[in-house]
Structures are given as C-alpha cells and as structure tokens.
Amino acid sequence: MQIDKSNFSEWYNTIIKDAELCDLRYGVKGFVVFMPWSVMTMKKMYDRYEEVLERNEHVPAWFPALIPESYFMKEADHVEGFAPEVMWVTEAGRNKLEEKLGMRPTSETAMYSMYSLWIHGVKDLPLKIYHPSQVWRYETKATKPFIRSREFYWIEAHDVFATEEQAMQQVREDMEMAEEVIHQKFGVPFLFFKRPQWDKFAGAVNTFAADTLMPDGRTLQLPSTHMLGQNFAKAFDVKFTDDDGESKYCWQTCYGPAISRIYAAVIATHGDEKGLVLPFDLAPVQIVIVPIIKGENTEKVMAKCLEVKEKFSQFKVKLDDSENTPGFKYNYWEMKGVPVRLEIGERDIESKSVMLVRRDMKAKVKVPEADLTNAIENASKEIQKNLVEKADEWFGKQLGKAKTMDELKAALDKQGFVRVPFCTDEMHGKECAEKVKEATHANMRGSLFGSKEKPKDEKCIACGKKAEIYLYAARQY
Amino acid sequence: MQIDKSNFSEWYNTIIKDAELCDLRYGVKGFVVFMPWSVMTMKKMYDRYEEVLERNEHVPAWFPALIPESYFMKEADHVEGFAPEVMWVTEAGRNKLEEKLGMRPTSETAMYSMYSLWIHGVKDLPLKIYHPSQVWRYETKATKPFIRSREFYWIEAHDVFATEEQAMQQVREDMEMAEEVIHQKFGVPFLFFKRPQWDKFAGAVNTFAADTLMPDGRTLQLPSTHMLGQNFAKAFDVKFTDDDGESKYCWQTCYGPAISRIYAAVIATHGDEKGLVLPFDLAPVQIVIVPIIKGENTEKVMAKCLEVKEKFSQFKVKLDDSENTPGFKYNYWEMKGVPVRLEIGERDIESKSVMLVRRDMKAKVKVPEADLTNAIENASKEIQKNLVEKADEWFGKQLGKAKTMDELKAALDKQGFVRVPFCTDEMHGKECAEKVKEATHANMRGSLFGSKEKPKDEKCIACGKKAEIYLYAARQY
Numbered sequence: 001m002q003i004d005k006s007n008f009s010e011w012y013n014t015i016i017k018d019a020e021l022c023d024l025r026y027g028v029k030g031f032v033v034f035m036p037w038s039v040m041t042m043k044k045m046y047d048r049y050e051e052v053l054e055r056n057e058h059v060p061a062w063f064p065a066l067i068p069e070s071y072f073m074k075e076a077d078h079v080e081g082f083a084p085e086v087m088w089v090t091e092a093g094r095n096k097l098e099e100k101l102g103m104r105p106t107s108e109t110a111m112y113s114m115y116s117l118w119i120h121g122v123k124d125l126p127l128k129i130y131h132p133s134q135v136w137r138y139e140t141k142a143t144k145p146f147i148r149s150r151e152f153y154w155i156e157a158h159d160v161f162a163t164e165e166q167a168m169q170q171v172r173e174d175m176e177m178a179e180e181v182i183h184q185k186f187g188v189p190f191l192f193f194k195r196p197q198w199d200k201f202a203g204a205v206n207t208f209a210a211d212t213l214m215p216d217g218r219t220l221q222l223p224s225t226h227m228l229g230q231n232f233a234k235a236f237d238v239k240f241t242d243d244d245g246e247s248k249y250c251w252q253t254c255y256g257p258a259i260s261r262i263y264a265a266v267i268a269t270h271g272d273e274k275g276l277v278l279p280f281d282l283a284p285v286q287i288v289i290v291p292i293i294k295g296e297n298t299e300k301v302m303a304k305c306l307e308v309k310e311k312f313s314q315f316k317v318k319l320d321d322s323e324n325t326p327g328f329k330y331n332y333w334e335m336k337g338v339p340v341r342l343e344i345g346e347r348d349i350e351s352k353s354v355m356l357v358r359r360d361m362k363a364k365v366k367v368p369e370a371d372l373t374n375a376i377e378n379a380s381k382e383i384q385k386n387l388v389e390k391a392d393e394w395f396g397k398q399l400g401k402a403k404t405m406d407e408l409k410a411a412l413d414k415q416g417f418v419r420v421p422f423c424t425d426e427m428h429g430k431e432c433a434e435k436v437k438e439a440t441h442a443n444m445r446g447s448l449f450g451s452k453e454k455p456k457d458e459k460c461i462a463c464g465k466k467a468e469i470y471l472y473a474a475r476q477y
Numbered sequence: 478m479q480i481d482k483s484n485f486s487e488w489y490n491t492i493i494k495d496a497e498l499c500d501l502r503y504g505v506k507g508f509v510v511f512m513p514w515s516v517m518t519m520k521k522m523y524d525r526y527e528e529v530l531e532r533n534e535h536v537p538a539w540f541p542a543l544i545p546e547s548y549f550m551k552e553a554d555h556v557e558g559f560a561p562e563v564m565w566v567t568e569a570g571r572n573k574l575e576e577k578l579g580m581r582p583t584s585e586t587a588m589y590s591m592y593s594l595w596i597h598g599v600k601d602l603p604l605k606i607y608h609p610s611q612v613w614r615y616e617t618k619a620t621k622p623f624i625r626s627r628e629f630y631w632i633e634a635h636d637v638f639a640t641e642e643q644a645m646q647q648v649r650e651d652m653e654m655a656e657e658v659i660h661q662k663f664g665v666p667f668l669f670f671k672r673p674q675w676d677k678f679a680g681a682v683n684t685f686a687a688d689t690l691m692p693d694g695r696t697l698q699l700p701s702t703h704m705l706g707q708n709f710a711k712a713f714d715v716k717f718t719d720d721d722g723e724s725k726y727c728w729q730t731c732y733g734p735a736i737s738r739i740y741a742a743v744i745a746t747h748g749d750e751k752g753l754v755l756p757f758d759l760a761p762v763q764i765v766i767v768p769i770i771k772g773e774n775t776e777k778v779m780a781k782c783l784e785v786k787e788k789f790s791q792f793k794v795k796l797d798d799s800e801n802t803p804g805f806k807y808n809y810w811e812m813k814g815v816p817v818r819l820e821i822g823e824r825d826i827e828s829k830s831v832m833l834v835r836r837d838m839k840a841k842v843k844v845p846e847a848d849l850t851n852a853i854e855n856a857s858k859e860i861q862k863n864l865v866e867k868a869d870e871w872f873g874k875q876l877g878k879a880k881t882m883d884e885l886k887a888a889l890d891k892q893g894f895v896r897v898p899f900c901t902d903e904m905h906g907k908e909c910a911e912k913v914k915e916a917t918h919a920n921m922r923g924s925l926f927g928s929k930e931k932p933k934d935e936k937c938i939a940c941g942k943k944a945e946i947y948l949y950a951a952r953q954y
Contacts, residue, residue: 023591027545028578033591036536036606043537059513060520064628065542065580065611066564068504087543088568089580092615093561101505103542103566103580114500114510129513134542138569151541 001331002273008216012144015267019276019335022145030143030150037336038146038263040284042153045259046132048185048281049155052177058128058157063110065133066101071109075235078108081202085137087150103136108203108228108254111158112236119250121241122162126170130157146264147220147477154258160233160250162240167227167251171208174225174255175449178210182222182257187279187387188212188265189395190222191417193446193472198430201254205229211445211474213398213416214268219445219474222265223257269391270360276337277359279387280380285318287376288333290326292345305344308354312376334359339383340376360386405439405461408473412442417474419448421467423460432462442473478808479750485693489621492744496753496812499622507620507627514813515623515740517761519630522736523609525662525758526632529654535605535634540587542610543578548586552712555585558679562614564627580613585680585705585731588635589713596727598718599639603647607634623741624697624954631735637710637727639717644704644728648685651702651732652926655687659699659734664756664864665689665742666872667699668894670923670949675907678731682706688922688951690875690893691745696922696951699742700734746868747837753814754836756864757857762795764853765810767803769822782821785831789853811836816860817853837863882916882938885950889919894951896925898944900937909939919950 005011016022021038034042050060066089072079086102104110111129119127132155143149157174161167175192182188190210200207201224209224232238233249242248270277280286291305302321309319318338320329326343333341343355343364356367356375360383367375400415402408411418420436423429425447433444447469455467482488493499498515511519527537543566549556563579581587588606596604609632620626634651638644652669659665667687677684678701686701709715710726719725747754757763768782779798786796795815797806803820810818820832820841833844833852837860844852877892879885888895897913900906902924910921924946932944 023594025591025594026541026587027548027590028541028543031541031543033541034539036538039537039539060516061513062511062516062630064503064505064508064510065613066505066508066628071504084570086570087566087578089564090567091565091577093563093617100568101564110503113504114502117500117502136542140570151543153539 003275005215005271005273008214008268011215011271012268015271015275015335016145019337021267021276024145028150030139032145032149032151034153034260037284041266041278041282042259042263044282045186045262046155049177049181049257049259050130050132052181053130053155053157056128056173056177057126058130058159061129061131062133063104063107063114063131065104067104067107067110069100069102071113072102074109075203075232077231078203078235082106082137085139087136087138104133105135105137106254106256107131107133107135107156108158108232109236112232112238112252115158115160115250116237116239119160119238119240122243125160125162125240125250126166127160128157128170129159130155144264144477146260146267149260152258153260154256157255159253159255160238161252162242162248162250164229164251167229167253170253171225171227174223174253175208175210178223178257182210182262182265184388185279185281186262186266187384187391188222188262188269189391191472192449194425194449195224195446196425196429196433196444196471197427198433199444199446201226203228203231205231208449209446211417212265212269213395213474214265214477217398217412217414217416217475218477219416219443220261220265220268220477222262223255225255226253228252228254270387271337274331275335277387278337278339280339280383283337283339284316285333285336285338286315286380287312287317287340287342288329288338289317289319289342289344290329290333291319291321292326292343292348294346297346300349301344301346304349308342308344308372311372315376340379358383360390402473403458403461405436408436408442408461409440412440412473412475417445417472418442419470419472420461421455421458422469422471423463423465424468425471432460435462436473440473441475443476444471445474445476447471480752482692482748482750485691485745488692488748489745492748492752492812493622496814498744498753501622505627507616509622509626509628511630511737514761518743518755518759519736519740521759522663522739523632526654526658526734526736527607527609529658530607530632530634533605533650533654534603535607535636538606538608539610540581540584540591540608542581544581544584544587546577546579548590549579551586552680552709554708555680555712559583559614562616564613564615581610582612582614583733584608584610584612584633585635585709586713589709589715589729592635592637592727593714593716596637596715596717599720602637602639602717602727603643604637605634605647606636607632621954623737623744626737629735630737631733634732636730636732637715638729639719639725639727641706641728644706644730647730648702648704651700651730652685652687655700655734659687659739659742661865662756662758663739663743664861664868665699665739665746666868668949669926671902671926672701672923673902673906673910673921673948674904675910676921676923678703680705680708682708685926686923688894689742689746690872690951691742691954694875694889694893694952695954696893696920697738697742697745697954699739700732702732703730705729705731747864748814751808752812754864755814755816757816757860760814760816761793762810762813762815763792763857764789764794764817764819765806765815766794766796766819766821767806767810768796768798769803769820769825771823774823777826778821778823781826785819785821785849788849792853817856835860837867879950880935880938882913885913885919885938886917889917889950889952894922894949895919896947896949897938898932898935899946899948900940900942901945902948909937912939913950917950918952920953921948922951922953924948
C-alpha cells in the first residue's frame with residue numbers, strides 16, 4: 001500500500017492510525033492517548049534532551065501540576081496571555097475549594113515563587129533547573145495529534161542569572177541544544193527566529209523560536225527560548241545579594257522543548273509513502289528479523305534467526321515469528337518505521353549470508369554472515385546521515401524572498417519561509433502583520449536570528465513606509 | 478551535628494529539609510516541590526523499575542490526566558472508593574465545562590475505556606501496559622513529604638489476560654518485580670499481605686500489598702498489586718473472542734509502585750544520625766572528592782583531584798572545590814548521603830595514595846592510587862550488600878505474635894507486625910478489625926502471602942469466636 005505524502009494532512013492522519021501512534025477516541029475533546037509505539041520513541045527523546053541539559057549543568061526538579069490563581073495574577077502580561085487557556089480545579093471530593101487552582105499551562109509562576117525562597121547570594125547562581133512534565137492548555141484552535149492538543153508532553157527549563165549577559169548566553173546555549181538534539185540527533189531541520197514583539201511569550205522581553213516546516217510548506221514551532229529580563233524577577237521578588245552587598249533582581253530565561261510536538265516533526269520530516277521512517281537511535285525496534293519459511297525447513301530457519309537475534313542483543317531486535325506471510329511482515333514493519341530488516345531463509349543459510357534491507361533505501365543487500373556486525377553498525381550510521389541530509393536538502397530550498405503582497409502569495413506556494421521588507425518588529429508593526437495575514441494567510445515569524453541582513457531603500461510590504469527590517473512570513477500550523 | 482533517629486518523625490523532617498529533598502512552602506496545601514537532590518534519585522528509581530517492567534514484556538503508554546465523570550461512574554465500587562478524593566476541573570478559560578473532568582487518582586477508568594477498543598481476539602492478549610505518571614488525591618489524612626501528599630509520582634501497570642490463572646500469575650510477577658527492585662536494588666525490605674476484604678482496592682477482587690516498616694515500627698504501604706477479576710472488564714466491556722469463537726470477558730490486574738513513597742522508605746531505612754545514606758546506584762553523586770589544601774600546595778592538590786575525577790568518569794563524581802573547610806564538606810556530603818568520599822592532600826600525593834571513606838561505615842581507609850579502581854568497585858558492591866543486610870537484619874526481628882488484646886498492645890511496642898488469630902478476612906470481619914483498632918491503634922494488614930499457617934483451636938482476638946485465619950496487625954502511616 002502506498003500513502004500519498006503530497007496530500008500531507010491525509011497522509012499524517014493515516015500514519016497516526018496505521019502505525020498505532022495515537023488514539024483519538026478518548027472521551028475528552030482535545031485529549032489523546034499516546035500509544036506504546038510513539039511513547040517508546042518519545043521516552044528516548046526525553047532521555048536525549050535531558051542528557052544534553054544535564055551536560056549543560058541543568059538539574060531536574062518536579063513542581064506541582066496545580067497553581068493557585070493568586071500566583072498567576074502576579075505577572076500582568078503573563079496572566080493576560082494564559083487566562084483564556086487555563087483549566088481550573090474548583091472542587092475536591094464533595095467540597096468547593098476556597099481558591100481556584102489552575103492546571104499548569106507552563107510553570108513560571110509555580111517555579112519562581114520558590115526561586116525567590118531559594119536564591120540569596122551570588123553562590124546560588126546560576127540556578128538551572130529543568131522539569132520534564134505535561135502541561136494543559138484549553139486550545140481553541142483545531143487540535144491535531146502530537147502537533148496541538150490540550151495536553152502535551154514537554155520539558156521546561158527555567159534558569160536564573162546575575163547578569164543580563166549571562167542570561168543572553170543561556171538563550172544561545174538553548175539554541176545550541178536544539179541544534180544538537182533536534183537537528184543532529186532527530187534529523188529535523190529548523191531556523192531560529194526572533195519573534196516580533198506582538199508574538200512573544202506572555203511576560204518575556206524577547207522570544208526566540210525554532211520553526212520547522214511540514215512537507216506541505218506550513219511551519220510548526222518547535223522549542224522557543226525566552227529572554228525574560230527582570231520581568232518575572234520583579235513580580236516574584238527573585239533577588240540576590242551581589243558581591244558589592246547590594247540586593248539586585250535576577251535575570252531569567254526559560255526554554256520549552258515540547259517532546260510530543262517534536263515527535264510530530266520527526267514523523268512528518270522522515271516518513272514516506274510506506275509509513276514511518278525512524279532514526280536508528282529512536283526506533284522502539286531497531287532491527288526486525290523476518291524468517292523465510294517453507295514447510296519443512298522451519299526449525300532450521302528459526303534456529304538461525306534466533307542465533308542472529310541473540311548476537312545483536314545490544315540493539316532492540318524483534319524476531320517476527322507470527323504466522324503472517326513475509327510480505328505482510330515487510331509492510332507492517334515498514335509502516336512502523338523500523339530502520340533495518342534482516343531476511344533469513346534456507347538459501348541464505350546455505351550461502352552463509354543474510355539479506356539486509358534499510359528502511360530509508362529500496363535496495364536489498366546480501367551480507368555475508370561474517371560481515372553482519374559491521375554491516376549493521378554501518379547501516380545505523382548511514383541511516384542517520386542519510387535522514388539528516390535528505391531533510392536538510394529539502395529544507396535548504398525553502399527560503400524565498402518577496403517585496404510585494406502578490407510576490408509573497410506566489411512565493412508561499414513554492415517555499416516555506418519568505419523574507420519580506422517590513423517596517424518594524426516592534427509592537428506597532430502588528431497592524432502590518434495583520435494586513436499580511438489577511439492577504440496571504442501567512443504569519444510574520446520574525447527576523448532570522450544571527451542574520452545581519454538589513455533592507456536598504458526598501459518599503460514595508462504592508463504599509464509602504466520605509467522598511468527597517470527583514471521579517472520572514474510563513475503559513476502556520 | 479547528630480540527628481537522633483530514635484525520634485523518627487523529627488529526624489525525618491530534619492533530613493527532608495537539610496538534605497534539600499523537598500520544599501513544603503508551596504502555595505497549595507498537600508502539594509510539595511520535589512527538589513533536585515531527590516528527583517535525581519527518583520528518576521533513577523523510575524529507570525530501574527521500568528527496565529524490569531519492560532523485561533517482563535510491558536510497554537509504556539501515556540493516558541490523559543483528566544477523566545470524564547461518566548467514566549468514573551461505570552464501576553460502582555471504584556467510584557464510591559475514589560469519589561471523596563477526586564479533584565475536579567469544572568472551568569476552562571472563562572467557560573464552565575459541560576461535564577466535570579476528574580484529575581486521575583488512578584487510571585483504571587481512563588485506560589480500560591481504551592482497552593475495550595484495542596482488544597479483539599486472543600492475539601491481542603496478554604496486553605501489558607505501564608504508565609509512568611503523577612496522580613492526584615485530595616487526602617484528608619495529614620500529609621507528610623514523599624509518604625503522603627495530594628500529588629504523587631508513580632507507575633501504574635494495567636494488564637489484561639485471557640484466563641484467571643494468567644492474571645494470578647501476573648500478581649506473582651508483580652511481587653517478584655517488587656522484590657528485585659525495591660528490596661534487592663533499593664535495599665528496602667517488605668512483606669506482601671493479602672488485604673482483608675474490607676481494605677482492598679476499590680473495584681478489586683483481591684489486593685496484595687507490600688508493607689515495609691519505618692524505624693518507629695509503623696508500617697508504610699509500598700506497591701500493591703490487585704487481582705481485578707472481571708469486575709472492570711464487565712463495567713468497561715473489555716472482551717475478546719476466544720479460539721472457540723466465543724466472546725469472553727478478560728481477566729485483569731493492576732499494579733502501582735509509588736516512586737515518591739518508595740523514596741521515603743529509602744530515606745527512612747538507610748539514613749542515620751548524619752543524614753541520608755543512599756545506595757551507590759541511586760546516588761546523584763556517587764563519589765565526592767575533597768581536596769585537603771594548605772596554602773601553597775593548592776595547585777598540586779587540585780591537579781591530582783582533577784586527575785582522579787577524570788579517571789572515574791564512568792561514575793558520578795563531584796569535586797568539591799568550594800571555599801568551605803574540609804570538615805564542613807564532610808558534613809555536607811554526609812547529609813546528602815554520598816556513598817564514597819575520597820580525600821586527597823599533599824601527604825597522600827607523596828605516598829601515592831588516597832583516603833577512602835564509605836558513607837555506611839566509620840573507618841577511613843588509605844588506598845594506594847594504583848588500587849583505587851578496584852577499591853571503588855568493591856566499595857560500590859559492599860555498600861549495596863551492607864545496606865541490604867543491615868535493613869534485613871532489623872526487619873527480620875519485627876515479626877511478633879499475640880493472642881489477646883493486651884498481648885497485642887505490648888507486642889506492638891516492640892515489633893512492627895504482630896500475628897493474631899482472627900475470625901475471618903471476609904467483609905464481616907470488619908467489625909472485629911475496628912475493635913482492634915480502637916484498643917491498640919493497629920490496623921489489620923491481612924494474611925501473609927504464601928504462608929500456609931492456620932490457627933488450630935484458637936479464638937479471634939476481637940470477638941472470641943473460633944479463629945479461621947491468622948492476620949497481621951500493625952500501626953500504620
């Protein structure tokens with residue numbers, strides 16, 4: 001069976017269902033059940049992200065899922081931004097609660113109320129804590145499994161520093177972690193944009209967000225890292241006594257890789273017409289062995305399959321000894337995205353070889369048994385390299401340019417991110433962004449982080465005034 | 478500083494605070510903040526439990542935190558048991574919800590509504606799924622960090638079988654996993670009791686619970702495994718078509734190791750008058766290096782310390798290069814429970830040796846540098862062995878016997894579990910249990926699993942009728 005990826009939305013829904021990643025039939029709207037095949041990979045993704053966070057001196061902590069309403073109220077922009085999405089606990093057992101408790105949509109207000117108790121002097125800084133958790137947001141937009149649901153799985157890291165410079169350095173470290181984990185390990189390319197002021201995180205000074213692209217050219221936001229400045233420090237009284245004896249407000253950052261959403265990007269980036277394609281490291285089953293059995297040779301073939309399985313116990317190996325036909329098994333494990341398939345039949349045993357098939361390639365390769373260890377190790381590396389390269393190659397072609405609304409509309413049909421001259425990314429540019437949205441259905445994702453390009457003698461695509469900045473437009477999930 | 482463990486409650490609270498395990502100052506009653514030092518260990522505990530669950534063919538899945546009220550209502554005993562403790566979401570954003578959503582106190586009703594969609598035939602069985610998660614119960618009893626709070630961290634495993642026998646075999650496997658993980662790896666001894674009918678899990682046919690003992694002789698329930706029979710299968714229509722073509726209700730079990738509570742048992746079992754004592758495998762820092770610096774030799778000593786640190790990168794090593802005195806550092810890391818301390822000063826460098834101190838022993842041992850690898854590997858094994866043996870030795874003395882209320886009262890002052898002759902563990906024994914509770918403050922924990930002992934010509938300790946069974950009494954947390 002072939003699933004047409006050019007109809008991305010339909011393709012995606014088919015994969016979710018046929019590869020058994022998610023069940024949408026749970027009885028609460030916007031909540032889904034994450035099924036074993038996706039959870040096994042997402043658990044690995046958590047591990048990989050946490051390893052890198054810990055290498056960068058973060059430590060884990062667990063904060064409560066419930067936040068008192070009064071905590072939310074402390075930072076005015078924050079409460080305004082999140083109030084429409086918070087789910088409230090108002091009863092416990094048979095009693096009404098005195099104060100409403102919000103299910104965390106994000107944990108700034110829960111964590112910083114404690115940070116103000118934990119931080120006293122310079123020796124307490126930097127404080128770098130990550131919390132692997134779920135958050136709940138009562139989305140009003142249409143939900144789509146892994147991409148947007150009312151419950152999602154993420155890590156939030158909340159860091160505190162003595163100086164603005166150190167905080168800005170953390171923002172860059174957050175970006176580097178995204179590059180290492182999401183791009184290099186998971187094979188998902190993205191660009192970091194500095195969001196315009198009208199689209200930043202509620203309470204932040206600046207938001208820097210990693211945007212990837214789905215195969216249909218629409219953008220999906222992956223982790224964002226936020227320079228919070230001293231906004232929350234002032235609201236929550238997060239202060240330290242500096243070496244000069246003065247009490248000063250701290251500088252803060254926060255960072256939120258949503259594992260369940262990054263998983264959506266993994267599906268979308270690598271999958272093909274046969275189903276999921278998983279990076280070797282993330283696959284719940286890395287190698288599937290399919291015995292080719294013909295009547296009386298069953299015992300001999302199964303013995304060899306078992307022998308091979310035992311030999312590669314450092315990998316996750318599945319021997320498919322079900323009663324299905326080999327063809328059925330090929331399709332099944334291709335849909336599941338298993339990176340390496342080994343086929344073993346009587347003829348292979350006679351020629352002391354094994355048939356090796358890589359999920360990301362079409363060709364079957366006959367491998368002498370003696371070379372199998374090497375062949376599998378090479379395959380695991382080659383698959384990783386190939387997936388990253390293929391993704392990068394496509395992504396690299398997705399940057400366009402436009403100077404007028406008509407050019408932008410035309411460009412957006414061909415490319416994901418289109419650079420346009422814009423009057424400003426300050427708050428008063430919002431009106432121009434709304435004009436762009438109306439005319440082209442595209443959002444202004446912001447300026448490309450690290451880019452020094454600046455318009456000269458160009459006009460804002462929306463208002464026609466002098467363009468001060470280049471912003472990138474994209475249609476969005 | 479010495480902390481007197483014979484006053485257990487005060488000792489426990491001091492450790493929680495001084496080792497920085499938990500912060501009780503969060504703004505919602507019964508909710509605590511789990512601080513990095515405890516979370517690093519509890520994450521390891523999750524890993525260890527999940528490894529064993531997966532070896533026993535469980536796969537992970539993530540189910541929603543919110544359960545519709547209508548799901549709860551499907552199993553009558555279950556809803557009655559949990560209704561007083563459920564926290565309810567009734568509002569989202571600025572809207573009232575049409576149906577109240579309960580924050581999961583346990584996930585039977587969420588999971589089995591899906592199981593009924595997932596299970597069709599024999600090939601779908603057994604289904605063995607675990608969910609690492611938090612649950613929320615609005616406890617009315619006094620809360621105590623890690624031991625009992627309104628939010629706790631656990632794993633729940635929910636398994637489905639074709640036959641009652643297979644389900645009962647799973648109950649035994651659950652017990653074996655507890656033995657391997659909690660006893661052998663974490664060093665916490667316990668006994669499995671079959672709970673009396675009046676104290677079983679709401680909706681179960683039978684509950685088997687692992688009870689450990691705190692140093693004050695009071696019991697704490699660790700994981701319980703429940704034989705659910707077909708109760709939930711009937712309520713949630715979990716059926717399969719058997720090989721004979723007939724549609725049959727499945728047999729189910731569930732199992733719930735509460736990681737945060739098991740952590741309490743680890744603290745209580747191993748800790749001493751200097752603070753935490755952690756098993757080598759669970760310690761966030763396994764080896765701390767304390768440089769012994771005197772003025773001008775700083776550089777030389779620090780270089781050696783760094784060399785040793787690098788050499789043991791397979792362990793979690795902390796080099797304490799702070800400005801505190803060695804004595805301060807000893808106390809600090811002893812409070813934190815770090816299993817191995819290495820002291821390195823100029824004299825040690827000259828004699829090509831290192832001073833090694835085990836947290837679980839008093840003696841300092843001078844180890845030639847060349848033997849250090851061996852010495853550390855041995856220490857890691859010896860510490861584990863010693864902690865388990867010490868715990869077992871104490872626990873082994875905690876079984877008593879009594880035949881009258883007066884004997885029981887006296888025995889409970891000396892031993893944790895006291896065996897008494899009892900009329901029955903069926904529902905109508907509840908009245909007798911209440912009499913015991915009133916007279917001795919002890920609960921009937923049930924009959925010892927696997928024991929064949931039976932009273933002959935004895936009388937129930939409470940009603941004086943013929944005793945049919947031995948039950949164990951214990952004072953409880």
